[in-house]
Amino acid sequence: MKEKIQEKFRTLFGEEGELFASAGRINLIGEHTDYNGGYVFPGAIDKGIIAAIKINGTDKVKAYSLDYDEYVEFGLNEEDKPNQAWACYIFGVCRETIKRGGKVAGFNTVFAGDVPLGAGLSSSAALESTFAFALNYLFQNGIDKFELAKIGQSTEHNYCGVKCGIMDQFASIFGKEGSLIRLNCKTMEYKYFPFNPAGYKLVLIDSCVKHELASSAYNKRRASCENAAAAIRKNHPEVEFLSDAKRVWLDEVREEIPEEDFLRAEYVIGEVQRVLDVCDALERGDFETVGEMMYQTHFGMSRLYEVSCEELDFLNKLARKMDVTGSRVMGGGFGGCTINLVKDELYEPFVKTAVAEFTAKFGHAPKVYDVVISDGARKL
Ligand code: ADP
Ligand code: MG
Numbered sequence: 001m002k003e004k005i006q007e008k009f010r011t012l013f014g015e016e017g018e019l020f021a022s023a024g025r026i027n028l029i030g031e032h033t034d035y036n037g038g039y040v041f042p043g044a045i046d047k048g049i050i051a052a053i054k055i056n057g058t059d060k061v062k063a064y065s066l067d068y069d070e071y072v073e074f075g076l077n078e079e080d081k082p083n084q085a086w087a088c089y090i091f092g093v094c095r096e097t098i099k100r101g102g103k104v105a106g107f108n109t110v111f112a113g114d115v116p117l118g119a120g121l122s123s124s125a126a127l128e129s130t131f132a133f134a135l136n137y138l139f140q141n142g143i144d145k146f147e148l149a150k151i152g153q154s155t156e157h158n159y160c161g162v163k164c165g166i167m168d169q170f171a172s173i174f175g176k177e178g179s180l181i182r183l184n185c186k187t188m189e190y191k192y193f194p195f196n197p198a199g200y201k202l203v204l205i206d207s208c209v210k211h212e213l214a215s216s217a218y219n220k221r222r223a224s225c226e227n228a229a230a231a232i233r234k235n236h237p238e239v240e241f242l243s244d245a246k247r248v249w250l251d252e253v254r255e256e257i258p259e260e261d262f263l264r265a266e267y268v269i270g271e272v273q274r275v276l277d278v279c280d281a282l283e284r285g286d287f288e289t290v291g292e293m294m295y296q297t298h299f300g301m302s303r304l305y306e307v308s309c310e311e312l313d314f315l316n317k318l319a320r321k322m323d324v325t326g327s328r329v330m331g332g333g334f335g336g337c338t339i340n341l342v343k344d345e346l347y348e349p350f351v352k353t354a355v356a357e358f359t360a361k362f363g364h365a366p367k368v369y370d371v372v373i374s375d376g377a378r379k380l
Contacts, residue, residue, distance in 0.1 A: 001050055001112055001114065002019060002050060002380070004066065004112065005017075005019070005050055005051070005052045005066060005110050005111065005112055006019075006052055006110075008064060008066060008110045009052045009054075009108070009110040012062075012064055012071075012108070012110065013054065013056075013062075013108045015054065016052065016054075017051075017052030017053045017054040017108065017109065017110065018052065018053055018054065018134075018138070018379065019050060019051070019052055019053075019379070019380035020050070020051050020053060020130050020131075020133060020134035020137070020377075020378070020379055020380065021048055021049065021050045021051070021130060021377070021378055021380055022044075022048050022049055022125075022126050022127075022129035022130040022133060022172050022173070022376055022377040022378070023044035023045055023046070023047065023048035023049075023115075023126055023129075023171075023172055023175055023374055023375065023376050023377075024044070024045050024047050024048055024115035024121035024122050024123055024125070024126045024172070025042045025043060025044050025045060025121065025122050025125065025126075025167075025168055025171035025172055025175065026042065026043060026045055026121065026202065026204070026330065026339060026371055026373075027040055027041060027042040027167065027171075027330060027331070027339075028041045028042070028043065028180055028195070028278065028290075028294075028339070029041050029271075029274055029275050029278050029293060029294060029297055029328070030182075030271060030272075030274075030275040031271065031297060031301060031328075031329075031330070031331070031332070031333075032221065032267070032268060032271065032301075032305060032307070032332070033185065033243060033268060033271050033272055033275065034165045034166075034167060034185040035165070035185075035222055035225070036185075036225050036229075036241050036242040036243045036268050036272075037185055037186035037240065037241025037242070037243040037244065038184075038185060038186075038241070038242075038243035038268065038271065038272040038275070039182055039183065039184055039185065039243075039272060039275040039276070040167045040182075040183050040185060040275070041180050041181070041182050041183075041193075041275050041278065041279070042167055042168075042170070042171035042175075042180065042181060042183070043171060043175055043179065043180040043181060043195060043373040044171055044172055044174075044175020044176070044373065044374055044375060044376035045115075045121065045175075045371040045372065045373065045374055046371060046372040046373075046374040047113075047114045047115045047116075047121065047126075047369070047371065048113060048114070048115060048126045048130070048172075048374075049111055049112070049113040049115070049123075049126045049127050049130045050111065050112060050113070050130070050380070051109050051110070051111035051130050051131065051134060052109065052110050052111070053107055053108070053109045053131075053134050053138065054107060054108050054109075055105060055106070055107050055138060055139075056106045056107055056108045057105075057106065058105075058106035059075060059076060059105065059106050060073050060074065060075055060076075060106045061073065061074050061075075061076065061090065061091070061094065061106055061107055061108075061109070062106070062107075062108045062109070063087055063090055063108075063109045063110075063111075064109070064110045064111075065084075065086050065087075065111060065112070066110060066111065066112035067112050067113060068084075068086055070084060070086075072084050072087040074087065074091055076094055076095070076098065076104055076105070076106070078095065081159065085160070086127070088159050088160055089124060089127045089128055089131070089155060089159070089160060090109070090127070090131050091159060092128070092154070092155030092156075092158060092159030092160060093128050093131040093132050093135065093151055093152065093155050094131075094135065095155075095158075095159065096132075096150075096151040096154045096155050096158070097132065097135050097136070097139075097141065097143070097151055099154075100143060100147060100151065101141075102135070102136065102139060102141035102143055103139040103140075103141060104135055104139060105139070107135075107138070109131075111127075111130070113126060113127065116206070116367070116369060119204075119206050119336070119337060119367070119369070120204075120206075120330060120331040120336040120337050121204075121337075121369070121371075122168040122171075122172065124156065124160070124162070124168075125152055125168035125169045125171070125172040126172055128151070128152030128155050128156070128169060128172075129148070129149070129152050129169060129172035129173050129376065129377045130377065132148040132149075132151040132152050132169075132173070132377070133148060133173065133377035133378070133379075134379075136148060137379060145173050145174060146170075146188070148169075148173050148377070149166060149169040149170045149172075149173045149174070150166065150169070151169075152168075152169035152172070152173070153165075153166050153169050165185070166183075166185075166188075167183065167185075170183055170190075171376065172376050172377060173376055173377045174190065174376055175373075175374065175375060175376025175377075176192060176375060176376065177373065177374050177375050178194060178195060178196050178373060179192040179193065179194060179195055179373065180192070180193050180195045180282070180373060181193075182275065182279055186240070186241055186243065186244075191279075193279050193282045193283065194282060194283070195282060195373050197287055197341065199343060199344055200287055200325060200341055200342060200343055200344065201341075201342050201344060201347050201370060202339065202340070202341060202342075202370070202371045202372070202373075203339075203340050203342055203347065203350075203351060203368060203369065203370050203371070204330065204337040204338065204339050204340070204368070204369040204370075204371060205315050205337060205338050205340065205351075205354050205355075205358070205366050205367075205368055206336065206337045206366055206367040206368070206369065207309075207311040207312055207315065207335055207336065207337065207338075207358070207362075207366055208364060208365075208366060208367060209309065209311050209335040209336075209362075210334065210335040210336070211309050211334040211335050213334050214332060214333070214334045214335070217307065217333075217334065218332060221264055221305065221307070224258075224260060224261040224264040224265070225242045225261075225264055225265060225268055226242075227257060227258075227261045228242060228245075228250065228253070228257055228261045228262065228264065228265035229241060229242040229244075229245065229265075231253040231256050231257050232245045232249050232250060232252070232253055234253075235249065235252055235253070236249055242265055242268050242269065243268065243269070243272045245265075245269055246269075247266075247269050247270075247273075250262065250265050250266060250269055263304045263305070263306075264304065264305055266300075266304050267300040267301065267304035267305040268305075270296070270300055270304075271297060271300060274293045274296060274297055277289065277293055278290050278293050281293070287325060287326075287341065288325060290325075290326055290341065291324075291325035291326025291327075291341050292326065293326070294326030294327055294328040294339070294341065295316075295320065295326060295327060295328065297328045298312075298316045298327060298328035298329055298338075301328070301329055301333055302316075302329075305333075307329075307332065307333025307334060308329050308333055308334075309333070309334055309335060311335070311358070311362060312329045312333075312335070312336075312338055314357075314358065314361060314362075315327070315338045315354060315358065315366070316328065316329070316338055318353065318354055318357060318358075319338070319340055319350070319354075322346065322349070322350050322353065323346065324340055324341070324342050324343075324346060324350055325341045325342060325343060326340065326341035327339070327340045327341070337369070351368055354366065354368075355368065
């Protein structure tokens with residue numbers, strides 16, 4: 001990919017650019033915990049964006065997307081927003097850097113990537129993080145890493161119409177080979193944990209479905225969580241977010257809140273604890289426990305939080321039947337991928353069977369993505 005990028009850069013601009021990269025991400029465990037002030041546990045992956053960039057001495061950005069085979073030129077003022085969606089990510093990163101007092105002037109760039117788009121691996125965060133990191137480096141702005149992640153997040157909010165949390169950009173900027181990062185979404189404290197699953201592979205099976213329920217259901221889940229937290233807060237004023245609550249405190253209010261809210265809260269409180277349990281297990285190199293927690297998360301998302309769907313439950317059940325170490329739906333739910341922790345020797349039969357049986361049942365083939373935990377934003 002690097003060679004192709006530089007070749008195109010030479011053709012367009014007559015020289016080579018400096019190379020920068022960043023990555024997509026997975027989240028091993030910790031789903032629907034972010035807006036409840038709990039933990040997420042993401043890591044950057046071996047699929048990302050690479051960009052060749054060179055300051056061009058003008059006030060224009062000249063950008064070429066290899067994957068879309070499209071060239072766009074834009075200025076750096078608010079009214080210069082380009083029409084192409086992919087270019088808006090780059091424009092947004094420029095604008096958000098400028099808003100933070102950073103310098104950005106015209107540059108040439110050619111870039112490409114291998115994160116599947118819209119599959120739940122956050123190709124958009126990979127794109128934002130590549131440019132946020134690169135511009136900070138090239139213009140020597142000295143913006144800290146957390147703020148670089150926020151530049152990506154604000155780009156989504158203000159220039160791409162996506163009201164996302166911070167996890168994707170955080171993972172993409174902070175990601176490190178062989179490490180997952182536990183992020184406390186209330187305090188923004190984070191800690192690296194080793195993730196070197198020798199003898200296992202991580203593989204995602206993409207159901208390639210997206211059920212329409214997602215956004216209205218999401219708002220309902222949030223309301224349930226806030227309702228449960230408010231009830232608990234009457235007895236325990238220290239509960240700011242649902243993640244602050246102990247399980248027994250939830251039991252105290254069981255009669256006061258709708259059963260549905262109770263089940264949603266039961267999932268969230270359990271999920272926060274599971275992230276902590278997985279971190280402990282990783283420090284012991286105990287991947288069997290990690291896998292078991294993943295199954296528990298899937299159960300919770302399916303039966304308590306009710307954000308799974310037939311396709312994902314099918315993949316999860318098949319994984320269990322084949323003795324796959326861990327499996328769960330990844331992301332918000334109602335479609336997307338399952339993430340699976342599979343012993344090396346089981347990898348081939350599992351993937352083969354999953355593809356065959358899923359295709360036979362649902363009439364379309366799932367996609368398969370191997371992932372290895374790798375470095376996030378960096379200069380090559
Ligand atoms: P995801 O879940 O993968 O982040 P999004 O819809 O948020 O999906 O972001 C995908 C968008 O990001 C694409 O439509 C495109 O505009 C941009 N993008 C991602 N990867 C690339 C790439 N390799 N080249 C050009 N644009 C990309
Ligand atoms: Mg995205």
